[in-house]
Amino acid sequence: MTRKAAAVAAPVAADPMMTHPVMIRRVIWENDDTFTLSLDLSDALPEYRFQPGQFNMVYLYGLGEVAISISSDPARTGTLDHTIHRVGTVTTALAHKKRGDIIGLRGPFGSSWPVEAGRGKDICIVTGGIGLAPLRPLIYSILRERDAFGRVIVMYGGRSPLDLLYRVELEKWGNEHQVEVLVTVDRGDSSWKGHIGVVTTLFSYIKLDARNTVTYVCGPEVMMKYTVDELERRGIPSDQVYLSMERNMKCAVGFCGHCQFGPTFICKEGPVYPLPRIRQLLDRKEL
Amino acid sequence: MHKEDLTEILRQHPFLFGLSDEMMHVLIGCASNVRYAEGEYLIHEGEVANNFFMIRTGRVALEIDVVGKPDLRILTTGPGEVLGWSWLISPYRWHFNGVAVVETRAVALDAECLRNKCEGDPLFGYEMLKRLAQVMERRLEATRLQLLDLYGTSLTEGQR
Numbered sequence: 312m313t314r315k316a317a318a319v320a321a322p323v324a325a326d327p328m329m330t331h332p333v334m335i336r337r338v339i340w341e342n343d344d345t346f347t348l349s350l351d352l353s354d355a356l357p358e359y360r361f362q363p364g365q366f367n368m369v370y371l372y373g374l375g376e377v378a379i380s381i382s383s384d385p386a387r388t389g390t391l392d393h394t395i396h397r398v399g400t401v402t403t404a405l406a407h408k409k410r411g412d413i414i415g416l417r418g419p420f421g422s423s424w425p426v427e428a429g430r431g432k433d434i435c436i437v438t439g440g441i442g443l444a445p446l447r448p449l450i451y452s453i454l455r456e457r458d459a460f461g462r463v464i465v466m467y468g469g470r471s472p473l474d475l476l477y478r479v480e481l482e483k484w485g486n487e488h489q490v491e492v493l494v495t496v497d498r499g500d501s502s503w504k505g506h507i508g509v510v511t512t513l514f515s516y517i518k519l520d521a522r523n524t525v526t527y528v529c530g531p532e533v534m535m536k537y538t539v540d541e542l543e544r545r546g547i548p549s550d551q552v553y554l555s556m557e558r559n560m561k562c563a564v565g566f567c568g569h570c571q572f573g574p575t576f577i578c579k580e581g582p583v584y585p586l587p588r589i590r591q592l593l594d595r596k597e598l
Numbered sequence: 599m600h601k602e603d604l605t606e607i608l609r610q611h612p613f614l615f616g617l618s619d620e621m622m623h624v625l626i627g628c629a630s631n632v633r634y635a636e637g638e639y640l641i642h643e644g645e646v647a648n649n650f651f652m653i654r655t656g657r658v659a660l661e662i663d664v665v666g667k668p669d670l671r672i673l674t675t676g677p678g679e680v681l682g683w684s685w686l687i688s689p690y691r692w693h694f695n696g697v698a699v700v701e702t703r704a705v706a707l708d709a710e711c712l713r714n715k716c717e718g719d720p721l722f723g724y725e726m727l728k729r730l731a732q733v734m735e736r737r738l739e740a741t742r743l744q745l746l747d748l749y750g751t752s753l754t755e756g757q758r
Binding site: 439440441468469470474495497498499500501503504505506507508509511512515516530531533534537 | 612657659668669670671672673674676677678679699700736739740743744746747748749750
């Protein structure tokens, strides 16, 4: 299988079931419900490396384990960021952790965004909500070699202006790295001067060179489905589109079956898929 | 502005892509160039819908009056998009406020003029209706997605 046709197989830990204790270096609150844990890996996992789009299993001793995407720069070693949405028991408990606390980590797991597929081409990143977190390592990778890519467009949808993630960085990407950043929210007040509407409405404001654009999509599944419809409407070939899928992950190594998505396990073959691999599954209910 | 200049502007607006010269000629008689400063209202809820706007630059927010609360902004329209279809549907009154979020330039089509031309030339009227129906369909689809509140409630623990 060519690199273009598949998401990249990426590093997996030597013993994938082994949890390593790592220290929280910093906690950054991105909005009311979402926070970023910056972890210190220098003692427990000095050789740890990951590829953009991969995830870890984050373990809170005595409480449970959750799959969380890595949101930091893959080129940075000794440290790692996880941006976490507070929605359940483990993530709520994680939200109470502070600098110096120890949590468990195993990973990295899953396939990654194929950065190489976009080299020399225009890049279109479409994302919504916390879907920006797994795409941030990809954006860092592209910006590190900015000249190797054509136009870079980031289309990002959030619930409200206050819910947007990485607001300072979004502005910086636009101002300093020639990234076309288009942000929209589902609802705003008079202080918000930006777009209001779902992320797919942003396609009205850009013109894509269909044959020369590689698209990376991550967000709620319904959003991704409508984004794929929009990309098809604009003639983007499906083998130039990559999506990161979402299901409940438990073991992360393809044993338990919790993350089954049609004929694949998202923890092993995904989370990043080339669109042709899953196009039919997007329209199927109860998968 | 000369009629020729306005024709050229309208030709470049996506809503009118591919419109025949004859129909463009019919349309141009109703058109005028308009500009709104930031914070200026283009339309007011409840008032007569006397224009159909084709946005050229800037951004317009649609607001709903909510009694006892600040106005809620639910949608913005920008360059290449249109604002308003109440001009075509009786009783021809706006259902929202529309305010320029930033300085906005548009072509305004006089509603009564346009309605008369649609009535007088059914082919032209049908063409306008087909184009407007596409806008309505896209807006309805987008509104359905907004109603799902995708980013607020879709996550469960165990998902990334």
